Amino acid sequence: MKELTFTLVTDGSSDVVLLPILTWLLRVNGVALALQPIWADLRRANLPPRANLSERLRVALDLFPCDLLFVHRDAERVPRNQRVAEIQRSLSRLPVELRKPKAICVVPVRMQEAWLLFDEAAIKQAAGNSAFRESLNLPPLRELEGVSDPKAVLHDCLRRASGLHGRRLRTFPVGQRARRVAELIEDFSPLRALPAFQALETDVQTVVREFGWVH
Incomplete structure (x- = not known):
């Protein structure tokens, strides 16, 4: 086995920012294989209206076969273990x-914006203004999981850091720049202070050892 293909199924298109984080986790936990990350873009897939997670997973695995599947759900106001149980139930309902x-x-x-x-x-840098001198x-760090609307906070920081005003600020592609933040971060280790990230890394460590993907 010379490469490891992993597919990410997400709540929405903005959650593609998780790919650099997952790539980093695999690398720092010993995976030396060539990595082929794939975001399961299901926006044009033949899905029923309001498809449930099992239906989306079925189509994702059909369109984007992989060695490892990451399934994303934001916890929002639900305990993490409840979201994990929901994902596991959806996986158990896939065709045998x-x-x-x-x-x-x-x-x-x-x-997921909290992790950025x-x-x-x-x-x-993602805002296009590395020279911006004001503090954002x-x-x-230890309070990130308590931020009520991390997406709004991240978007506000990007707009302020851009230094733009008026019409140029109104047309500033904040969603695109938010995705760029994840690509620019080289070290996600500070997130190890967060329980949800710790749980994810523990799961990654378990899987890469189980399948012998550790270098």
Whole structure:
């Protein structure tokens, strides 16, 4: 086995920012194989209206076969273990004839944007204004899981860091720049202070040892 293909199934398109985080986790936990990360883009897939998670997983595995499956759900106001149980139930309902790779639940507390609110330099660079000198007053690291709307906080930081005003600020592609933040962060180890991230890394460590993917 020379490469490891992993597929990420997410709540929405903005959650593709999790791919750099998952790639980093696999690398720092000993996976030396060539990595092929795939986001399961189901926006044009033949899905029924209001498809449930099992239906989305079935189509994702059909369209994007992989060695390892990451399934994302934001915890929002629900306890993490409840979201994990929901994902596991959805996986158990997949057709028995479907090839099912090992799956890992990705459940950030609140929203995944909380996991990007620790690197001020990356946010400023993603905003296109690394020279911005004002502090963005990011929440303390250990309080990130308590931020009520991390997406709004991240978008506000990007807009402020851009230094733009008026019409240019109104047309600022904040969603695109939010995705860029994850690509620019080189070290996600500060997130190990957060229980939800600790749980994800523990699951990654277990799987890479189980399948012998550790270098």
